Amino acid sequence: MGSVIVALDFPRGDEALSLVDDLGEAGTFYKVGLQLYTAEGPSVVQALKDRGKRVFLDLKLHDIPNTVASGVRVASQLGVDFLTLHIVGGRAMLEAARDAAGETRLLGVTILTSLSAADLEVTWGRNNPSVVEEVGRLADLAAQYRIHGVVASPHEASSVRSRVGPEFLVVTPGIRPAGVSHDDQQRVATPSAAIGPQERTI
Template structure:
């Protein structure tokens, strides 16, 4: 059974290894799972992954890969060799890209990396889908289509906003993992996330994992903030239908 603390993924959205290290030390045993995104990975590279794994932490490598199938597959293979636990590729890369990437998502110990498809970024809305991409479809319907495509390609789950979790679970099954970014505690500015929710709301809606960055990382007391969010997660789990 999953340790409830694993459901909180703290986004290390900081520019240097030193800053990431400081946050991890501050949070101690309260946080098990960390997200390493483009900014930190560009700055620190595999060093930060090695550091986290040596501490017994889980790593979500969020690079949102989107390229030709072979390039993405080879990149997934290299990242998997670092023993990351979870990583992302874009569903817009298409079925073939996702399928070949999934086949390369294996750790050295023989365990599979949780490979997730990014659907529509939480910073985007219906107007972007219609006006910029020229897609004449409801935003939720488009996300459900992308989630189904990801499942057909063999992916373990998707990244989507809390608003779509229930529908994705109904369509793709309860075992299909949904990771939700754009999580903001009550009273916290949603900032650049157009589709956000509180930690408790996201868990009640069925999210398997929630990603929280600035509300913890930029807090005056990161450990206190993390503990409060963990409590919200526990409350949300107790109120699930």
């Protein structure tokens, strides 16, 4: 079975750290997203590391290579364990990020879970695009450019796993109990369905 990463989707650091402290040793790996990081900055990462927690910094970086590499280098110095960036940023950006990553593992964002095939048709100008195939194609690029893994919805995770080696990380967002609102996410799954027979991180 893979790891479970707890999303700290809070607007303030004190709320996030209250949950971390309540979970105690039951929670070892936490995701800090754009909202919380914008509000608190590196201090929230440091607070988690001071508690002995692993940190997944989900910033989905996408910029020119030097800018992304600089951001990745700072994240690595903070002790971030996982950091996200967009695969569509291209080869130069991905390779610059990889060279700056140190011990931080980079995860390439494939297609956001809020997007459907209809969205891809409009945005990418393709007729009847297959989300599974597009995610797989991007995962292949991530592996080719030495990125450590990808973020892919539970609907595409098994297909990605069949295309890449066992050391390649597959992190699946959009995991929610049955009956809970999907909010703006379209490609979601329950925890049991997401883990299934494959080892992955959710």
